[in-house]
Amino acid sequence: MNTKPYVVLAAVVAAVVGLGGGWWAAQPHSHLSQHERLGAEIGCQCGTCPKRPIATCGCAFADGMLSELAALADDSQSDDEVIATLVSRYDPSVRIKPGSTGFGLLAWVTPMLFLTVGAVGVGALLMRWATMRDDEVIVSEDEASLVIATGDPEALAIVERELADLE
Amino acid sequence: MILLGQTTLIAAFAVAIYGVAAAILGARRAQSSLVASARGAVFVTAALVATSTGSLLWLLANDRFDVRYVAQNSRIDQPFVYKISALWGGMAGSLMLWTIVLCGYMAVAAWINRDRHPELMPWVHAVCLTTTAFFISLQLFAANPFETLPFMPADGQGMNPLLQNPAMAIHPPNLYMGYVGFTIPFAFAIGALVSGKLDTSWLHAIRRWTIVAWFFLSIGITLGAQWAYVELGWGGYWGWDPVENASFMPWLVATAYLHSVMIEEKKGMLRVWNMLMIITTFALCIFGTFLTRSGIVSSVHAFTTSTLGPLFAGFLAVILTVSLGLVAYRLPQLRSKNQIESVLSRESSFLFNNLVLMVACFAVLWGTMFPVISEAANGIKITVGPPFFNRVNIPIFLSLLALTGIGPLIAWRRANWPSLRRAFVLPGTTFFATLVACAVLGLGGVYTWMSLALSAFVVATVVQEFWRGARARTGSTDEGLIMAMTNLTRRNKRRYGGYVIHVGIVLMAIGITGSSVFQTDVEATLRPGETVDVGGYRMQFEELDIFAVDGVDVVSASLVAFDGTRPRFRMVPQRHFHPRQDNPTTEVAIWSGLQHDLYVVLAGWDNNDTGLATFKMYLNPLVKWIWIGGFVLMLGTLICLIPDRSLSDSGMANY
Secondary structure: OOOOHHHHHHHHHHHHHHHHHHHHHOOOOOOOHHHOOOOOOOOEOOOOOOOHHHHHHOOHHHHHHHHHHHHHHHHOOOHHHHHHHHHHOOOHHEEEEOOOOOOHHHHHHHHHHHHHHHHHHHHHHHHHHHHHHHOOOOOOHHHHHHHHOOOHHHHHHHHHHHHHHHO | OHHHHHHHHHHHHHHHHHHHHHHHHHHHHHHHHHHHHHHHHHHHHHHHHHHHHHHHHHHHHOOOOOOOHHHHHHOOOOOOHHHHHHHOOOOOHHHHHHHHHHHHHHHHHHHOOOOOOOOOOOHOOOOHHHHHHHHHHHHHHHHOOOOOHHHHHHHOOOOOOOOOHHHHHHHHEEEEEEEEHHHHHHHHHHHHHOOOOOOOOHHHHHHHHHHHHHHHHHHHHHHHHHHHHOOOOOOOOOOOOHHHHHHHHHHHHHHHHHHHHHHHHHHHOOOOHHHHHHHHHHHHHHHHHHHHHHOOOOOOHHHHHHHHHHHHHHHHHHHHHHHHHHHOOOOHHOOOOOOOOOOOOOOHHHHHHHHHHHHHHHHHHHHHHHHHHHHHOOOOOOOOOHHHHHHHHHHHHHHHHHHHHHHHHOOOOOOOOHHHHHHHHHHHHHHHHHHHHHHHHOOOOOHHHHHHHHHHHHHHHHHHHHHHOOOOOOOHHHOOOOHHHHHHHHHHHHHHHHHHHHHHHHHHHHHHHHHHOOOEEEEEEEOOOOOEEEOOOEEEEEEEEEEOOOOOOOEEEEEEEOOEEEEEEOOOOEEEOOOOOOOOOOOOOOEOOEEEEEEEEEEOOOOOOOOOOEEEEEEOOOOOOHHHHHHHHHHHHHHOOOOOHHHHHHOOEEE
């Protein structure tokens, strides 16, 4: 059976699933409030901690940033506007989560693509090996009887095992 | 002592270079005297580096502040244990620790294998000595620990107070024992590639070395997480910091190798893949060292920016070029004649396990390097923090957890449906029962349900495996169940030790899930006598105290935790102001139980005698299970490391 078209189809599906999964992962959690959501995406700028999310950092500087965030959210600004304001006040590294568009989306998509395409690759490899193996274990009756006639117990065991596998 | 340290370091460099030349010439000309001389060079280099390290330790212990490294990392009233641990508290000293650990490993490997693997050992010596020479050269030409100051300061600056913690005193040596330990498997792999002796002897030779290195890396990572939890004061233990990631990546690849090597041992397959795994693991260890010292990514754990980055990058490039070139050269000999017999086999599940582990490693590497990549690509540095790593890695690690349970249930070579049905009944039922229970109880979201259900699935798999094996023994012998399980483990330590490791991983997964999903936190500003509720506790603030201990100014708050009306325990969070340090350190108060930890941080206070103090309080469920899981993982690894009697009799136990 020519399996090539199926492998290509599976690879395309995997690529689509990977891209879709990456895109989905990049999207913000909709069930959280803006304050909670951005609190987990804005990094503390105190300079001593490794830019932990201000929602969980716990230092006084992060608390100040949380207050700023709350004030900006109260002004009914969108996520992008809040982030733009904080970037202008601090630094571009204030946002510790890559964006869901542009180059930032690449960060999300690549690992997912690696996973799905890799899974198809491993699956295809396994199928190929298994198919080759099945082809190999077909032993002609003459060969089998020859092996049995020689009385080599090891060869006999191999043939019996492979015949059993075929059942 | 300064002269002794410096001289022995120079001598060690010269001897190491000689050893490399002798080993290569000895192997090429088949001159055993030259190979023996190279082996001697290994021992002499180790002795010289040990002397040099001892000199630096003496200088640290004796407050020789005329040495720049001592002045920067120690002070007179620093506790003795931290004067010693200052050896790895700074850049130059940490490179010295790398070198001495490597020397220890290569000397032991040279001694154990003095009469074995004659084709491989010259190349093993050459690789180990080259790596040693590289690290010594860094100390001699870029970060000299014996550099002196033109004057003798009255006191030193002292080690970073954050590093003055018991976990931090033992975490780096363990981490380095892990990192550096992978040099030996790498050296054997290169030896096999260069000599063309590509049978399974090199695999057998590195089995224990790989497990030992993995063991220490596991301890190092766990201790690092505990240090972060206790010392950094943000309520968590893993922040996906680049330096944390640097230790995690080789662990992931080494874990993949420890699984896939079984396929090579059993079927002679995946020979190229396993070779690449060993090379990648070592390259990632060097990459991690590069990451910490190059300043290429920002991290609280990193050493100060230095000129070492290009040197490490160059060394890494040489490692990859040479080893991948050798793999390409030996590709025809490395190709396996065997194939996997069925998609439904344990081999297949191991292949998927390898894929998932490699994807996890890639995701961590990608996220760690993405700021650099984005800046190089479009000039804008896109920072990548915990939100990215958590969201990308959770599904990957859930897949891994599933494969941890599935793998042992599938037979080697070829499984059939009836046997699979039998094997999956108990674990599968446990999985679905836990999933439904989590959903009914409303425990978190889908990820939480999956994590807990898959954990239950893996535990059921392990219990079933032990039960089946033990029952088979009790049926054929007069052993009781416990004795049967013990003997079962003794007869196949690698397999059952591996299952114990799986249980450790599950306990850690439960701890991580519980503490991540169900953490509650409260921030409160209280006057003395006022209370605040955290989880099921009522926390009453008693008083604020300010005093000095050993030159450190301490602001200390006292709180009593009530369970209902009954006082249960007292908690004392503090802030320490160390001399010559800009920022105070947070000394967290932690009450730890099996169900949860109560974690209190003194976030601020009013200096105007109002007695007001601000606290951050966290109730972290199940955190203790992470540390317990770490212990179980170590126990399982130790079981795997116990030599088999049959191997001892044949002289192979030393491998």
